[in-house]
Amino acid sequence: MKKILVLLGASLALVACKEQEETIRSAGPQLPSKLYSYVWNRSQPTFTGNSWLRNVRITDEKATLGRVLFYDKALSVNNVTSCGSCHMQSKGFGDGKALSEGFLFNETPRHSMHIVNTGANSRFFWDGRSVILKDQVLLPISNHIEMGLEDENLLIAKVDAIDYYDDLFEEAYGNGLVTKERIAEALASFVGSIVSYNTKFDQVERGVDRFTALEEKGKDLFNNKYNCASCHGGKNFNAEWGETAFSNIGLDAEDTDEGLNGRFKVPNLRNVMVSAPYMHDGRFSTIEEVLNHYSSGLKQNANLDWRLRQFDPTGMNISPDEKEALIAFLHTLTDYDLLSDPKYSDPF
Amino acid sequence: MKIILSSILSILVCSFSYGQTSNKVRHELGVNASGFASNYLNFSGVVQSNNPYSITYKSLRSKGGLRVGLGGTYIKRDIHPPNQFSSDVVNGTLDFRIGYEWHNLLNDHWSFFYGLDGVIKNVRSEATSRTRLFNGRELVDIDVWSVARREGFGAQAVTGLQWNIKPRISLNTEARVLFVYTEIETGTEFRNVPQEVRDFNPGVDFDAKLNTDFERTLNFLVPLDIYVVFKLNKT
Known part of the structure; x- marks a missing residue:
């Protein structure tokens, strides 16, 4: 019994010590002596x-x-x-x-x-x-x-x-x-x-790199046949202005989240391949699932974007080869410099 | 709230009184095996559990009987940010149902059941931490307690299928229409705030702020979960 009491006492003392010693761990941010440049x-x-x-x-x-x-x-x-x-x-x-x-x-x-x-x-x-x-x-x-x-x-x-x-x-x-x-x-x-500003897409635009044949095919599908660029347009791959910046892409037959009158912001596609999952509720865990949705998973509803009404009621019927090409093109929108630049990293 | 509690009580009374009509009682213990099954049956990653009861128990007579389900989680985290006080965060859920079900044998291996349950659905998250504020002369440590609590009561109508693989083992799944009335409470309380700190930070509202809200939800839940049912005695 005595041993138990001693052990119990020692444990309590340890706990009490821990309680008393709890202070802010004072490690502040680790910043460079010469500031990083953030000005464009x-x-x-x-x-x-x-x-x-x-x-x-x-x-x-x-x-x-x-x-x-x-x-x-x-x-x-x-x-x-x-x-x-x-x-x-x-x-x-x-x-x-x-x-x-x-x-x-x-x-x-x-x-x-x-x-x-x-x-x-x-x-x-x-x-x-x-x-x-x-x-x-x-x-x-x-x-x-x-x-x-x-x-x-x-x-x-x-x-x-x-x-x-x-x-x-x-x-x-x-x-x-x-x-x-x-x-x-x-x-x-x-x-x-x-x-x-330094994705492969940007480098190709600046003439310092070239798309592969598959990426070129993907770009063509993106801009022309499936006209993804009608929503994800410009160098920023989003819809920048007014009503077109929001869209209902037929995720549900009945809206489960009101959003902006049944529509949601069209996201920027830069770094899209590293920013899964996708959609406002993160329902698609891979880009393949997103393409499958556009290909054959559209749900008709009252708020469905007019740009998607031009296709079959269930979607664009994108072939497996075309999906591969589109994904190859989307990979060119990843900015690896941005993802590893220390000036954007956690300083703590 | 009174209506819901009365409904739950009525279901219980009915179930117990109905249960007296037959003496042959079959005890069934069910275990939610969805997590295990999802390792082998993953339909492109979209299958998620929607039935919170980890364990179910049924006391069945010839036409039906009492059904009970219990589920819950408890997670305690001790978080140490690099430059701040640590924080203890506790998250807990409790799901309980009790009701009555009727069942019909479709053939030697399949049976169909339907029933009504009263439901309790509680979620509680709490955090205790500290913050450090000026009192005009020095920094003072203040305890901070935050809470988010959801206390729900409701009822559900259930229908399901059971595959009787062996005399003692079955698999079942069920669809539910669930109504829950939930009281939601969120807030933060600052404890042991010295008057000097209050005086030095007159704009900060240190009084406990607990916001209460209410929510009514009606959900149709498709059968996504698989229960392995063990029959505890022969009938």
């Missing part, structure tokens, strides 16, 4: 469609602050999730899950959109409920499922109490004052700096 240079396409880019000047200091905020789990109410939890660089700034997990590990109602070339977006989120990136970046932080920090004053107080932000705000804004507007602008600067 003239060789990059600009994608300056969104009005926030006309009003916000990205600086290296603001984007660096934004990078730290983006990956800092202190921006969630219980220090469990950051923006980077659902937007991982290696997955094209998506998270590889059909539905993401929030700060309590509860699932979000929709799939995380992958982030790239946001300057070409006219609206954000699958239902387009946000039109300015500076507004959009704060919404997941305050969302009761995603990061749970609903009180913006608490967000400011938490960031203000973290020592490594003193210098970062000072460098970005000239003084250490933490405000909601500065947090939003810094996050938007970092997110806006995530620009893809």
Whole structure:
């Protein structure tokens, strides 16, 4: 009995010690002594469609602050999730899950959109409920499922109490004052700096590379026979403006998610091959399943996009060879430089 | 809510009173084998379990009998971010059903059943963590507790097929029409907040904020799960 009591006492003491010793592990962000360059240079396409880019000047200091905020789990109410939890660089700034997990590990109602070339977006989120990136970046932080920090004053107080932000705000804004507007602008600067311009497709456009015969066939199918480009158009492979930026692609006969009047944002296809699963609910885990849907899985419904009504009621009847070619072309939209560039990586 | 609870009670009373008409009782224990089966029967990755009951029990007489199902999960995570306080997050679910089913033998190997259940469906997620805030002179640690809770009551109509492979072993699956009324509570509570911290951060609302919402759902659930049923006694 005595031994048991001694062991019990020792265990309690250990637990008590652990409790007392719990402090913040003070490893701050690992940042380079010379800041990375986030400001676009003239060789990059600009994608300056969104009005926030006309009003916000990205600086290296603001984007660096934004990078730290983006990956800092202190921006969630219980220090469990950051923006980077659902937007991982290696997955094209998506998270590889059909539905993401929030700060309590509860699932979000929709799939995380992958982030790239946001300057070409006219609206954000699958239902387009946000039109300015500076507004959009704060919404997941305050969302009761995603990061749970609903009180913006608490967000400011938490960031203000973290020592490594003193210098970062000072460098970005000239003084250490933490405000909601500065947090939003810094996050938007970092997110806006995530620009893809060096895919194989871009290199072919610049004349420094060539498509294979299969990729060329895929491009032709994409642009002509199946006219995928009517939705995923331009160098950014999305529909940038107005009503055409949202589409109902016949996923269900009866809509299971209202979206924007039964439609969802047409996603950018850059890095599409590393950003599975697909669709607003992540229902398709592979690109083959997506092509099978367009080929023979369309469901007729009242909101079905007019561009898809030109085909057979169930789809485009894409042959296996054509699917192979389309996939080969989609592979040329992967920007491997972006996926591994240290300036976009987690600094913690 | 009262109507739902009354309905569940009525089902129970009916089931027990109906059960008195025959003395031959057959006890069946079912185990949800969908996870195991999905290793061998994966139809392009789209098959997902939609029946939360891990274990079912049936006490059946000649025409039908009591049916009970129980399922749940419990996950505790201790998360240590590199630059912040750790966080304990607990996620738990509890699914319980009790009801009555009628069954008909179609032939020597197949039987058909249908029934009604009262259903309890609870999901609870809780996190305890700390945050560090200024009080004007120094940093102070504050405990933070967050919760997301869903407490649901409802009823379901069930119909299913059972394949009696051996006298003691069967497989079954069932489709359900499920109605659930759910009370949803989410919120955050800041504990042990010193007055100095409140005074220094006047814009922060440190009072407990629990938001309550209600949801009614009606779902038709197709038979995706396979149960292996063990008959515990011969009849």
